[in-house]
Amino acid sequence: MHISEGILSAPVLLSGAGVTMVGTALGLRGMKEEKIPRTALLSSAFFVASLVHVPVGPSSAHLILNGLVGILLGWAAFPAILLGLTLQAALFQFGGLTTLGVNTMNMALPAVICYFLFHVWVKNKSPALAGIAGFLAGFLGVLLSGLMVALSLVFTGEYFRQVARLVIIVHLPIMFIEGVVTGFIVVFLRKVKPEILEG
Amino acid sequence: MRKGIFLFCFLLLLSSSLFAHRVNVFAYKEGDKICLEGYFSDGTPARDSKVEVYNQEGRKILEGKTNEKGEFAFPVPQGKGDLKIVLLASMGHRAETSISIGGGLPLQTEKAERVEAKKLGGNEIEKIVEVSVEKAMKPVIKMIEEENRRLRLTDILGGIGYILGLAGVALYFLSRGKK
Structure with a gap:
């Protein structure tokens, strides 16, 4: 999911950076004091999650957890993911500093979309419904990110459908794993710390 | 909070045996050929990936694709200086390396x-x-x-x-x- 440096053209990089800046500003403005530890915790979870690899046929893919970050943080997913990605680029050479904007957009925008789609549902009285909402958030987060990566690469001359198909096939197991992980975490949080889902 | 730490340690444990995700390219000279291998950091070969070779002046002189094992070879071109070799794997992964020739x-x-x-x-x-x-x-x-x-x-x-x-x-x- 991390696009490397030197692939994308300047307009794509700039629009990615623009979206990320707006998203981060919105996230920071809405971030209240009591939300900071939670944001930091999810930012670190995101930072570590991408080291968890799942071999998929010829390639391999890693966890992203952007669905989880999204439903728990809303717009604050932008600063959380931006920070995680910055550290990943600096320490592991995932992606790169110039592609930071695009990569953040590709992972944080789906997170925010998941928030708006599912944050009401994860608070649902029925644990089963909440779990399903969590599953869908985890699943959709990865799926949308894959589509956004494909879309970013279109402008480099790669065919959208070809890339999209590849990204999605490779990440299909990841979507299910993240769905299950996110679903369980939601059900678990509802039991032990329901107020965290209110944010 | 304790549960959070627990989840955290779980993720850490999972990651301890795992690898960073990026593509690497490694080039070496063998006789009159230059061979290169592309692989992801967990060891899977970067198969069927586009390879571009640029000469000292930055002009593209060669293009090709890696095979099943992520390998690609081409004859040492004329001239001197550093060759820049760029590997473009799928899904936006890219790596480059350089090798000097004709020295x-x-x-x-x-x-x-x-x-x-x-x-x-x-x-x-x-x-x-x-x-x-x-x-x-x-x-x-x-x-x-x-x-x-x-x-x-x-x-x-x-x-x-x-x-x-x-x-x-x-x-x-x-x-x-x-x-």
Whole structure:
């Protein structure tokens, strides 16, 4: 999911950076004091999650957890993911500093979309419904990110459908794993710390 | 909070045996060919990936695709200087490396070795040298790999430290502003 440096053209990089800046500003403005530890915790979870690899046929893919970050943080997913990605680029050479904007957009925008789609549902009285909402958030987060990566690469001359198909096939197991992980975490949080889902 | 820490340790444990995700390219000269291998950091070869070769002036002189094992080879081109080799794997992964060609020294030693080898009995000697060099290199390569791995764990912990530290700084300033 991390696009490397030197692939994308300047307009794509700039629009990615623009979206990320707006998203981060919105996230920071809405971030209240009591939300900071939670944001930091999810930012670190995101930072570590991408080291968890799942071999998929010829390639391999890693966890992203952007669905989880999204439903728990809303717009604050932008600063959380931006920070995680910055550290990943600096320490592991995932992606790169110039592609930071695009990569953040590709992972944080789906997170925010998941928030708006599912944050009401994860608070649902029925644990089963909440779990399903969590599953869908985890699943959709990865799926949308894959589509956004494909879309970013279109402008480099790669065919959208070809890339999209590849990204999605490779990440299909990841979507299910993240769905299950996110679903369980939601059900678990509802039991032990329901107020965290209110944010 | 305790549950959060638990989840965290779980993720850390999972990651301890795992690798960073990026594509690497490794190029070396073999006789009159330049060979290169592309692989992801967990060892899977970057198969069917586009390879572009640029000369010293930055002009593209060659293009190709890696095979099933992530390998690609091309004859050493004319001229001198550094060749830039770019590997474009799928899904936006890219890596580059450079290799210098036409420099006096490496080619000459190679020629000298060739002559020597012929005198002593051709291919067999070459093979023997190759095998013993590989043997000698193995512990070194292993050491480097282990070193990389260890660095990674400190990187992971360092990254988490950065995040928690930043959160601490933010909270500190917010709590000061209130008073």
